[in-house]
Amino acid sequence: MTHVSPEAVPSLDPVQRTSLSDQVVERLRTEISEGRWPVGQRIPPEPELMASLGVARGTLREALRALQYSGMLEIRRGDGTFVRARSEVPGALARSGASLRDVLEARRALEPQLARLAAERATPEDTDRIAGALAARAAASDAEWVESDVAVHEAIARAAHNPILFEVYTALLPRLHESMRSAQQREGFCRDEPRGHDDVLAAIARRDPDAAAASAEENLAATAVWDAESSAPHTAE
Numbered sequence: 001m002t003h004v005s006p007e008a009v010p011s012l013d014p015v016q017r018t019s020l021s022d023q024v025v026e027r028l029r030t031e032i033s034e035g036r037w038p039v040g041q042r043i044p045p046e047p048e049l050m051a052s053l054g055v056a057r058g059t060l061r062e063a064l065r066a067l068q069y070s071g072m073l074e075i076r077r078g079d080g081t082f083v084r085a086r087s088e089v090p091g092a093l094a095r096s097g098a099s100l101r102d103v104l105e106a107r108r109a110l111e112p113q114l115a116r117l118a119a120e121r122a123t124p125e126d127t128d129r130i131a132g133a134l135a136a137r138a139a140a141s142d143a144e145w146v147e148s149d150v151a152v153h154e155a156i157a158r159a160a161h162n163p164i165l166f167e168v169y170t171a172l173l174p175r176l177h178e179s180m181r182s183a184q185q186r187e188g189f190c191r192d193e194p195r196g197h198d199d200v201l202a203a204i205a206r207r208d209p210d211a212a213a214a215s216a217e218e219n220l221a222a223t224a225v226w227d228a229e230s231s232a233p234h235t236a237e
């Protein structure tokens with residue numbers, strides 16, 4: 001392994017003791033990452049947090065702003081501060097400037113494996129949840145469709161019972177939303193194409209990991225072909 005030579009970084013200051021607001025960030029972050037403050041929920045008001053943490057308003061606000069930048073909190077003026085994500089990963093992905101193709105490639109890396117594991121591990125509640133999500137997707141209006149499709153994929157990911165894969169995959173979901181919204185607006189988009197979401201569930205229900213993975217891959221391959229064809233005139237790479 002090579003190292004940066006010391007002469008190359010003459011301007012770095014000596015390490016300081018951890019600042020108070022960094023410690024507050026760490027404490028609040030733990031509440032969120034361990035799920036005691038769930039996504040979508042409003043966190044306790046400032047006076048309560050100042051009292052329980054024993055810090056001044058300025059320190060608390062500095063910490064809240066840091067967590068807002070990382071994408072874990074959203075400060076809504078006059079309404080309170082809300083939990084947006086359980087980790088920094090979704091915020092980092094949102095800032096990464098990934099293209100729709102990047103999102104699709106990441107899905108192809110994850111979804112077949114999630115479907116495979118789901119076929120091995122899904123409980124009856126998991127298969128019910130996937131079936132319910134598929135029924136809602138079939139009944140969804142165009143406006144609800146993206147939300148309902150993402151819910152199907154999230155239900156399959158949950159059924160894989162791997163907390164790391166689930167965390168990584170759900171971090172991708174906001175980008176998945178975005179990419180599907182923009183796909184939906186393109187000419188030639190057909191919400192029931194590619195078919196095969198039902199095939200994934202059928203394979204999971206009959207505990208056939210190979211077929212589940214193959215169906216998930218087929219769905220995404222069909223989407224990739226559609227994406228390449230429908231965006232071809234714009235991306236002359």
Ligand SMILES: [Zn+2]
Binds near residue numbers: 149150152
């Ligand atoms: Zn889908």
